Structure formats: C-alpha cells, structure tokens
Amino acid sequence: MALGCVGEVAAGTARRARRALGGVAGAADAVVRTLIEAVLDRVDLDALVSRVDVNLIVxxxxxxxxAERLDVDQVADRVDIDAVIARIDLVGLTRDVLNEIDIGRIVRDTGGGMAAETGEAIRLLGRRGDRTVNQLADRLLGRAVRDARAGGERGTGGGKAAAQQAAAGQAAATQQAAAEQAAAAEQATADTQSGRTP
Known part of the structure; x- marks a missing residue:
C-alpha cells in the first residue's frame, strides 16, 4: 500500500511538473514572439537588404x-499570349526594322538589273519590228528585199542604185529607231533606280 501511495504521489507530481513546464514553455514562446516583433520593428530591412551581395548569392x-525543376509547359500554360502581344508596339517595331534595312537601296539594286534586262528585250523587239517594217516597205515599193537570216537578196530587184538607196534609207530608219529605243530604255533605267516607276 505504501508503494501505491508513493506511485500516486509521483504521478501527481509528474502531472504538476508537466503543467508547470507547459506554462513556462507557453510563456517563453510568448516572450520570444514579443522580442522578435520588437526587434523587427526596430530593424531597417531596406538597409539590411542593401548590404546583401546579390551577385554572391547568384x-x-x-x-x-x-532549370531541371522548372516545368516549361506549366509556365507556358500560365502565360496570356494575347496580353503579351497587346503590349508589343508592332508599328514601332516594324518601323525600326525598316529603318535598319535600306529598302530603297534593295529596290534600286534589284530593279536596276530588271531594268537592264527589260531595256535589252525592248531593243531586241525594236530591231525585229524595224526589220519587219523595212521588209514590208521594200515589198510595197518593189525594192530588193534582203533576207536577214540568209544574208542574201531576193526578189526581182530594181537596179543597183535602187538597192543602195533602199539600204541607206533602211539604215537611217534603223539608226533613228535604235536611238529612240535606247533613250527610252535609259530613261526607264534611271526612273527605276531613282525609285519612280516608268
């Protein structure tokens, strides 16, 4: 019986000690919380953060x-693409890009080659047209007609003097037409290089 009484007394003492320690622990927690709040109220966090060497941390x-922990798909799902595009100044961006590349120079460089090719094609067509008109005039006037492909004369002829006169007239007409076509082609090339369209 004495042993039972001693056990009860010990158990009661242990309970009281636990309650007392619990009360002390609660009081200690309250004191620590109060101290931390008081310290934080007095600390200038901006000054403290300004002393941190961010480069060293990085x-x-x-x-x-x-990067291995980053889920790119999850990040992309959260991005509002329409909002991102709405923030972009597309007109200003396009203007900046066009200012960086010289469109006028590119058009002049590419247009110059096209104008030269076009001028050559026009000259060839002009020569063929002159030849055809001269041949038609020779036939109508009954003059000897030269076959440009064969290089020889054909037809009935009208004498040597008439052939020479026809050749001189044809040469003069061809020269005048060629000069006019060359001037037109040069003007077209100049217009293309200056950015104007003919």
Whole structure:
C-alpha cells in the first residue's frame, strides 16, 4: 500500500511538473514572439537588404538544377499570349526594322538589273519590228528585199542604185529607231533606280 501511495504521489507530481513546464514553455514562446516583433520593428530591412551581395548569392545558385525543376509547359500554360502581344508596339517595331534595312537601296539594286534586262528585250523587239517594217516597205515599193537570216537578196530587184538607196534609207530608219529605243530604255533605267516607276 505504501508503494501505491508513493506511485500516486509521483504521478501527481509528474502531472504538476508537466503543467508547470507547459506554462513556462507557453510563456517563453510568448516572450520570444514579443522580442522578435520588437526587434523587427526596430530593424531597417531596406538597409539590411542593401548590404546583401546579390551577385554572391547568384553565383552559388545552380542554374541547371533550377532549370531541371522548372516545368516549361506549366509556365507556358500560365502565360496570356494575347496580353503579351497587346503590349508589343508592332508599328514601332516594324518601323525600326525598316529603318535598319535600306529598302530603297534593295529596290534600286534589284530593279536596276530588271531594268537592264527589260531595256535589252525592248531593243531586241525594236530591231525585229524595224526589220519587219523595212521588209514590208521594200515589198510595197518593189525594192530588193534582203533576207536577214540568209544574208542574201531576193526578189526581182530594181537596179543597183535602187538597192543602195533602199539600204541607206533602211539604215537611217534603223539608226533613228535604235536611238529612240535606247533613250527610252535609259530613261526607264534611271526612273527605276531613282525609285519612280516608268
């Protein structure tokens, strides 16, 4: 019986001790919380943060490990693409790009080659047209007609003097037409290079 009484007394003492310790622990927690709040109220956090060497922290960060943990699909799902596009100044961006590349020079460079090719094609067509008109005039006037492909004369002829006169007239007409066509082609080339359309 004495042993039972001793056990009850010990158990009661243990309970009282636990209650007392619990009360002390609660009081200690309250005191610590109050102290921390008082310290934080007096600390200038901006001054404290300004003393932190961010570069040193960044050097210690393992970017590859951060990237491995990053779920790109989840990030992309959260991005509002329409909002991003709405923030972009497309007109200003386009203007800046066009200012950086010289469109006028590109058009002049490419247009110059096209104008030269076009001028040559016009000259060839002009020569063929002159030849055809001269041949038609020779036939109508009964003059000897030269076959441009064969290089020889054909037809009935009207004498040597008439052939020479016809050749001189044809040469003069061809020269005048060629000069006019060359002037027109040069003007077209100049217009293309200056940015105007003929």
């Amino acid at each position: 050097e210690r960060v393992d970017v590859n490990q951060v």
